[in-house]
Amino acid sequence: MSLWADKHRPKTLEQLDFHEGISNRLKSLASSGDFPHLLVYGPPGAGKKTRVLATLREIFGPGVEKLKVDVKIFENGSRKLEFNVISSPYHYEITPSDMSGNDRIVIQDLLKQVAQTESIDFTRKMKFKVVIINEAEYLTRDAQAALRRTMEKYSGNLRLILLCNSTSTIIPPIKSRTLQIRVPSPTAPEMSLVFNKILEKESVTSFDDDPSIFANVAANSERNLRMGIMLLESLYMNNDQITAKTPMILPDWKGVIKNLGAEILKNRNVQMVQSARSTFYDLIAHCIPSKLILSELTWELWYLLGNVKSGNVDQIKGSIVDACSTFDERLSLGQKDIFHLEGFIIKTMVILEKNL
């Protein structure tokens, strides 16, 4: 018994519900017998990985679904690095952010290892193996440079699929060697379609026949389908009957950030900064990315300021977004996230205090 999001994950390209154009193109690619390196990008929960795995299944058959996790040991000088590789007989999956700066060595070693062993299964349609690189945007420059030549040299044996949310940190040489596929978030109606299918399969009847429920779920999950299905499931689990008014069960961190935004708008003083600091520490410690905290907080303030009638709201909004962008940059450049979040929150307080 797994969560719905995993249970109802489509396995083949035919099962995919939206972005038909992309699915068709992938299908024709898979059947053509040739298959270029891919760079698949798009927001989380849009179905990138699902599509890629479905494509692989199209190419290699159901064998790709037989996944296992191997602990591979790489040697970096005298140090031994251990990290896990998910693999099937036909493909490997690696995540460079696991390797914390050693990704170049891993990429060099692993890719060569994979590329230099040829499959002798002559019955196979495709003679190459596939390496999926998750979170390709976190590849260091060194690792990306190491990829460049490998991609060409071993193209006989090896295909790369890079998955990422944004291509802004991927170096142009790699972009030019790959076929770039953007997978956008599903629209709200598309999500509703998926939700309906799932509820049908699960034969759930406790949902009111109100399209606004699905629209609400889609909005609250920011059109992240995975998150949407999670929300849907938790609604089902926690309520006997779901109407349009049933409150959403938001992820824990979102609730915390929402509260913080409301409090900042209410109290602007040193005590508030102190308590914000401990909230930030708590969020950061529990692996909530700082950039996400910053942007969520900004959105929350933006939303809350919409209800404020007094003061120069537009100017405040502008200044807060300005501050947000400044500190977002600093979060990328710096190392101690709390410094920047605190800087942002005090700056916001000053902006609010001056203009409200």
Added chain:
Amino acid sequence: MVDLTDFFKVQKGPKAAKPVKRKVEQSPKTVSEAPAAKKSKTAPIAISSSAEARPAQKKKRVVISDDDFDDDDFKMDESEAADEELDEPEILDDDDDFVELVKPPKSSRRESKPVVATPSPVKKSPVKKSPVKKETPKKPESTSKPALGGTTAEELLKTIPDAVLPDTSETEGLSFFQLKQRQAEAPQPDLGSREIPEGSPNCLAGLTIVFTGNLPSLDRSTSESLATRYGAKVTKSLSKKTSLVVIGAEAGPSKVKKIKEFGIKAIDEDGFVSLISGVSSNGGGSEAAAKAIAKKEEEEKKAIAEAEKEMKEEENREKERLQKLAQRSAQSGSSSSKDSLPIIIKTSDKPDSEKLWTVKYAPTKMEHICGNKSNVAKLSNWLTNWFANSKAGFKNPGKDGTGVFRAVLISGPPGIGKTTAAHVVAKSLGFDVLEKNASDVRSKSLLNADLKSVLDNTSLVGFFQGKENHNANQNKFVLIMDEVDGMSSGDHGGVGQLAAFCRQTSMPLILICNDKSLPKMRPFDRVTLDLTWRRPSAQEMRSRLMTIAHREKFQLDPNVIDQLVETTHNDIRQIINILSQVSRTQKKLGFEDASAIKKAWQKQVSLKPFDIIGRLLSGSTFSESSHMSLNDKLNLYFDDIDFTPLMVQENYLSTAPSRLSRGSPKDQNLSKLELLEKASNAISESDLVNSKIRSGEQQWSLLPFHGLVSSVLPSSYVAGQIQSRINFTAWLGQNSKRMKFSRLLQELQYRTSIRTSTNNVELRLSYMTYLIQRLFQPLVSKQQEGISDVIEIMDCYFLTKEDWDNIMDFGVGRFKMEANLKKIPTPVKTAFTRKYNGMTHPISIYKTGNSVASGGGKKVVADSEDVVVDDMNDKADEDDDEDNSLKKDKLIKEVKKKAGGKAKAKGKAASKAKAKA
């Protein structure tokens, strides 16, 4: 054995020649003696030749100097400076001559003995003593003369108006802290506004002054040092002996009361300044001043007497030494047929002039040790009774409780004579000393090898020294382990072993360290007698330093000693070193030089993070009257470059900034937020600089800039009253917490990745909340029945019980599970654990490093479990099939290796197999 190097030093001579050389340089008088020495024929030609070679003008001066010894001292300097260049080549010549002379060794040895034995120093000292003696009684005479016509402090005080005593009723009810607050709020001294007054020397002698309150233009330390500089005694509390109170704003009410009670003269700052500039030197010759001066003279006289005594002793020693030397050389000269056997020269045999001052004037008697008298007494008592206690099995504590310890641990800051005291006490009690210090490797094995055997032995030193030196006591010895806290990582197990020795040693053991509070000194607690050496006070050091100064013919103003003591944090060794260095260039150390020395020799004491923050965030550091330069503030950062920025960040919110603009609460709040915004902005920017420094770029030259942006700039905005306790930085703890959680998350991601096909961040952001719900809710709502649901989910995601606990830790806000977990009844919890442990569970990860078989075996277990748990049989079958195919795949690879090897040529096969292996 024979020390050859020493032998050659003596023989060839630049070293041996040195004393002669210096004497020639130092005092022109010796020149006049030199011809006499020449006549006696014992003196080497080298000396006489150099004396003759001296320019004629010098001889002239010698004649003049005979008239007046006092002047001689000063002229010596000049002549020395002037003639230095002239002397230099001659001396070189001397050396050459000398070396040539040395070549026939027999004669040289004979000659070398008189070289050292030149009687000049012996003769010199009595001659030299007289002028100094004369000088001291002269001093009061010369200075008191003008005083007859000068103003005394008493006279002047009468003319100075009384300061207005503040009304105490207002402040009476306030607590100490409230008063402190008021004082801090009161206007800070405006230091630029007044020139520091100049007075005649010793003009405040005999006065006991108390400062209270904030003076308008002098801060406390300046005014106090001013008073001591002019010979006054500064005390903190009022008594009947207090002759004068200098009162400022916000004076303590109790002090004001006492002033009234005792009827002490109270003046304000203006009065104080006019007092300094008005009174003539030596207190204007008033009674009190005269008394004070007399007291000081007494002290000086004592010091001088001491010095003379020591000098005599030294002379005797010198004579003895020379005699011994002569004896030995004579012996060796007669005994050795040719020229072989060199003389053994120990360092203690070296003439004093070659020694460092700190060695030369190291105390040789217990009375000479400055300060810590009671500790020294305790130590000597312990050592005296050691063997008696040993016989009693260390059961009898004795009078001072020292009898139960086999070892002593002396601790205290550097430079206050711990080692010296240990040596002196041991020597004076007739013990031989075996010393081990940080220069020896002291690991466990070496200690065992070197010391263990020694601890049961007796000394043989006396045995070789001949009968006359041998006394009964001397077969005892004491082991001194110096610098115990310096036992480094190289000394594996040394501390533990040493502590073990402390429990069983059959020889007294003295351990010395600087800081006994270190954790690694813990083993010595309770097994050693703990003696903590304190820094000797200026009082305790004064006479000793005066003695040294006198013996070196160096004029030292007693008031300067206080300054030096303060500068060096009571490090007597450093003071002596400073004096030694200063004496090379000047013959006098007055108050003016002391301040320069104070600056130059200021002992750098690194502040602890808490003190740094206290300084950085206090308003006075950044007030206009602060005399800290930007550099000084930056140095606070450099005291601890790692912690200062973090501590600033932790504490910058908790001040009441002095820059705060006054106004309505709302304005104040805004103003404070604005200051905080500037500060936090600077802190945030500093992190960018920091990552330039610490990351790949390693731009360490940016460090001062980082210091400014991270510490000085933010503090400058928020500096003021620190309102709460200074907290230790939370960043470190939070950061390690973050690391821990990201490690856990990584682990979870690995386990679940087969099912979730997502990355760490997404796992945390979208899955975690709902996983927590699904893994927790059933246990509360369905209790025992819920357990199987939970385990089902866990198995589906390959989670272990440990992961279950970890997942529960991940929630924030409403999903913080610490409190919620208590909702699960204990029986359910235990049942859950038991049930989980009672089942077999699928595993997703296995190491490829292991053999295929074991990996496959595990997988088989996992699958059979799947069959049991999974209700969809067909899927399980499919799994099985695929697993088989996978295994086949692996086997195929294996087979391929072997098959390929067999089919192809053997050599190739071998290489291939190797390559694959």
